[in-house]
Amino acid sequence: MTNLRAPAWHPVASSEDLPFRHVFHGQLLGQELAIWRADDGNVNVWENRCLHRGVRLSIGINEGAELKCQYHGWRYANRSAGCTYIPAHPADAPARRIANRTYPAVERHGLVWSAVGETPAFEDPLPDLDWLPLRPLPVDAPPEAVLGALLDARQADTPVDALPPLGATLILDGAEGRRAAFFVQPVDSARSVIRGLLEPGAGDPLGVLQRFNRILSALRDRVEAAALAAPAPVPMTPVYEPVSVELATMPDITIGRRATLRVAVAAKTDLAEGIVGFELAALAGHLPTFQPGAHIDVHLPNGLVRQYSITNGPGELLHYDIAVKREPASAGGSLALCDTVRVGDVLAISEPRNNFPLRRDATHTLLLAGGIGITPLLSMAKALHRSGLSFGLHAFARSPRHLPYNEPLAALGEGVATHFGLDPAGTERLLAELLQSPGFARHLYVCGPAPMLELTRRLAEAAGWPEEAVHFEYFRNDRVIEKGTSFTIELARSALTLGVPAGKSILEVLRDNGIEAPSSCEQGACGTCLTTVLDGIPDHQDVYLHGSERQSNRCMLTCVSRARTPRLVLDI
Amino acid sequence: MLVLYDFELSADCYKVRLLLALLGLSALIEPVDVFPGAAHRSAAFLAVNPLGQVPVLIDGDTKLGDAHAALVYLARTYDAAGRWLPIGEPPRLAEIEAWHSFAWQLSQSLSVARDVVATGRDADLAACQSEGHRLLRVLDEHLWFGERQGRDWLCPGTHPTTADVACFPDVVLCEEGGVSRQDYPAIRRWLDRIKRLPRFVVMSGVFPAGPGPAPRPDAAPAGT
Numbered sequence: 001m002t003n004l005r006a007p008a009w010h011p012v013a014s015s016e017d018l019p020f021r022h023v024f025h026g027q028l029l030g031q032e033l034a035i036w037r038a039d040d041g042n043v044n045v046w047e048n049r050c051l052h053r054g055v056r057l058s059i060g061i062n063e064g065a066e067l068k069c070q071y072h073g074w075r076y077a078n079r080s081a082g083c084t085y086i087p088a089h090p091a092d093a094p095a096r097r098i099a100n101r102t103y104p105a106v107e108r109h110g111l112v113w114s115a116v117g118e119t120p121a122f123e124d125p126l127p128d129l130d131w132l133p134l135r136p137l138p139v140d141a142p143p144e145a146v147l148g149a150l151l152d153a154r155q156a157d158t159p160v161d162a163l164p165p166l167g168a169t170l171i172l173d174g175a176e177g178r179r180a181a182f183f184v185q186p187v188d189s190a191r192s193v194i195r196g197l198l199e200p201g202a203g204d205p206l207g208v209l210q211r212f213n214r215i216l217s218a219l220r221d222r223v224e225a226a227a228l229a230a231p232a233p234v235p236m237t238p239v240y241e242p243v244s245v246e247l248a249t250m251p252d253i254t255i256g257r258r259a260t261l262r263v264a265v266a267a268k269t270d271l272a273e274g275i276v277g278f279e280l281a282a283l284a285g286h287l288p289t290f291q292p293g294a295h296i297d298v299h300l301p302n303g304l305v306r307q308y309s310i311t312n313g314p315g316e317l318l319h320y321d322i323a324v325k326r327e328p329a330s331a332g333g334s335l336a337l338c339d340t341v342r343v344g345d346v347l348a349i350s351e352p353r354n355n356f357p358l359r360r361d362a363t364h365t366l367l368l369a370g371g372i373g374i375t376p377l378l379s380m381a382k383a384l385h386r387s388g389l390s391f392g393l394h395a396f397a398r399s400p401r402h403l404p405y406n407e408p409l410a411a412l413g414e415g416v417a418t419h420f421g422l423d424p425a426g427t428e429r430l431l432a433e434l435l436q437s438p439g440f441a442r443h444l445y446v447c448g449p450a451p452m453l454e455l456t457r458r459l460a461e462a463a464g465w466p467e468e469a470v471h472f473e474y475f476r477n478d479r480v481i482e483k484g485t486s487f488t489i490e491l492a493r494s495a496l497t498l499g500v501p502a503g504k505s506i507l508e509v510l511r512d513n514g515i516e517a518p519s520s521c522e523q524g525a526c527g528t529c530l531t532t533v534l535d536g537i538p539d540h541q542d543v544y545l546h547g548s549e550r551q552s553n554r555c556m557l558t559c560v561s562r563a564r565t566p567r568l569v570l571d572i
Numbered sequence: 573m574l575v576l577y578d579f580e581l582s583a584d585c586y587k588v589r590l591l592l593a594l595l596g597l598s599a600l601i602e603p604v605d606v607f608p609g610a611a612h613r614s615a616a617f618l619a620v621n622p623l624g625q626v627p628v629l630i631d632g633d634t635k636l637g638d639a640h641a642a643l644v645y646l647a648r649t650y651d652a653a654g655r656w657l658p659i660g661e662p663p664r665l666a667e668i669e670a671w672h673s674f675a676w677q678l679s680q681s682l683s684v685a686r687d688v689v690a691t692g693r694d695a696d697l698a699a700c701q702s703e704g705h706r707l708l709r710v711l712d713e714h715l716w717f718g719e720r721q722g723r724d725w726l727c728p729g730t731h732p733t734t735a736d737v738a739c740f741p742d743v744v745l746c747e748e749g750g751v752s753r754q755d756y757p758a759i760r761r762w763l764d765r766i767k768r769l770p771r772f773v774v775m776s777g778v779f780p781a782g783p784g785p786a787p788r789p790d791a792a793p794a795g796t
Binding site (some may be wrong): 020021024025032057068070135136166206209213388 | 612713716717720721752753754757760761764779780781782783784785
């Protein structure tokens with residue numbers, strides 16, 4: 001008797017079952033599966049269950065790079081099954097740990113293979129021939145009985161080659177001598193699918209397919225009648241591997257500024273005048289889920305740490321694409337990347353972090369990009385375009401030579417407009433026109449040089465855009481940071497009181513005392529160190545917070561901001 | 573003015589609402605509280621349809637108390653190109669008629685199973701489900717081989733017909749009667765294709781499909 005639970009790969013679908021933007025409903029060893037092909041060709045085999053409310057993902061919507069649950073619209077990324085968007089929390093980036101259960105997938109000979117439970121390395125059971133997949137035939141009978149019936153149905157005195165655990169290559173009686181490889185997919189203890197692959201041969205394929213369908217249908221009738229007469233076996237209970245310790249435990253509050261990932265520079269391209277593109281590829285498998293607007297810290301050979309936006313579209317997890325503007329006048333981060341780093345080098349990067357998340361519930365999304373500020377907005381535009389949501393992306397640059405990503409932008413259709421060589425007055429006129437009316441439930445995202453951001457925010461406010469509809473990301477904080485004061489911080493959760501002397505930031509004091517608080521840019525631009533203030537009045541020196549967030553005195557960025565009161569109580 | 577006596581949860585009524593939508597038509601809906609009100613047995617409704625069943629479609633002097641009759645009427649009256657019911661092609665027309673009969677078989681099995689589960693109707697659930705599976709196996713095989721021959725719909729031709737509209741509702745709602753479509757992948761793909769027709773409408777229990785491949789240029793339904 002075959003041990004169905006023995007680690008093995010089984011076919012779970014035909015390649016033809018996965019047409020454009022479809023979700024196939026499969027099952028293996030009692031485990032229901034949602035199987036879908038992304039537009040990039042990747043086949044995803046996932047547990048058929050949205051981890052939010054348990055609704056089957058096989059009735060969800062395949063958006064090409066994300067799968068959207070039919071019930072509350074949670075979206076999950078191609079490859080990782082990580083959650084990329086929760087409609088009930090449109091302004092937030094979902095936690096990285098929200099991910100559906102995935103199973104391995106290999107597509108070979110017109111079949112999709114997968115395994116539940118322990119997974120051995122995939123070994124192709126068949127030689128490379130031009131196999132013709134037969135119509136798969138579901139049978140309400142135990143897998144071993146179906147295999148037995150197939151063996152019994154072979155033409156007398158013909159050889160059989162076993163294809164363990166549940167298959168055989170043989171010649172069926174009535175098949176005009178055509179050999180076929182049959183795999184019995186163990187759907188459940190009393191349900192199977194016969195998946196056959198026919199050896200290449202002459203004859204009209206349609207007629208051959210019909211002939212085999214007739215033979216197998218007759219076989220099905222026999223084996224189902226026998227199964228009805230026998231006592232029904234107990235249905236299988238899906239085996240769930242325990243989730244990893246990482247997923248099962250609460251994340252540490254202190255993430256620090258760690259480079260937890262290693263990536264290889266797979267390509268280095270001149271994207272535009274003074275702008276170099278880097279393709280940072282996963283060393284194995286795929287990279288972690290990100291959402292549009294996310295950035296990574298890149299740890300450079302010269303010890304500097306710099307932030308770059310991920311420009312990828314949704315579900316593109318084999319590599320992160322970033323663009324670096326060469327800034328000879330800066331501290332040397334961009335020069336180190338542009339001049340020193342070569343293809344093949346391995347870099348340390350942080351996990352993606354998103355302090356600039358994209359809402360997907362806007363009636364229209366306006367994306368305004370100045371120069372290299374195109375990078376986060378390109379990722380956003382790709383996601384909006386993919387989901388068929390209304391958006392306009394306006395890219396401002398000195399000249400066409402200075403604008404990166406011309407090709408990807410052109411692929412985004414009519415929503416994209418480029419504006420070249422405008423003087424300040426011309427830029428202001430155009431921005432004023434674009435921002436004329438906030439409309440209903442529209443959202444604005446802007447990224448670019450500080451003067452453009454200031455101007456855009458001023459014009460938007462004047463035109464009546466609500467503050468919460470205006471989202472911005474600065475490249476850096478150009479303000480002169482005042483560090484001369486000293487004050488006391490009380491860490492409510494850690495039960496510690498620390499003194500912050502002149503010349504040191506709160507973040508540095510935390511670190512000196514062994515508290516590894518999350519941080520990234522450390523100049524008050526990215527928002528990673530955002531901390532809740534429980535008491536006291538912060539002295540804001542960042543460019544991340546909105547006006548009302550500042551005035552609320554309820555939050556601050558610990559990397560640059562200080563205190564106006566002698567004492568601050570922080571939720572750390 | 574088209575008038576439709578309608579019960580929102582009825583698969584038969586959905587057939588008519590669906591074709592109305594696909595043809596770009598609207599009708600005045602007269603709701604009939606079939607469950608739990610049993611309004612289709614009331615004297616007032618029996619005066620409209622002595623058979624005591626919904627839907628009833630009224631267009632001027634024409635009154636049709638049968639879903640498939642309503643499909644035939646709408647397709648021949650409001651689709652100038654005649655694509656939904658091509659009477660000039662006897663083999664195709666006859667095939668469509670056969671699928672109308674098949675749709676009736678579906679309503680005698682899948683729809684009854686759904687009624688048993690949803691309303692507690694007194695019928696043999698297991699027998700209805702088993703008969704439903706038998707019919708779905710036939711349908712899946714037909715559609716699978718259709719795909720191999722470049723045929724997207726139940727009947728030959730690039731345009732869907734009333735055969736598809738007649739069979740779609742009971743199939744798309746069958747899981748409410750405890751009949752899983754997991755074993756019918758070709759049916760699931762056909763359901764997606766129907767859901768992607770321009771002007772497709774859902775009903776309670778029917779989920780929309782996302783955007784798919786662009787429809788064939790000649791497959792857009794004729795309308796007003």
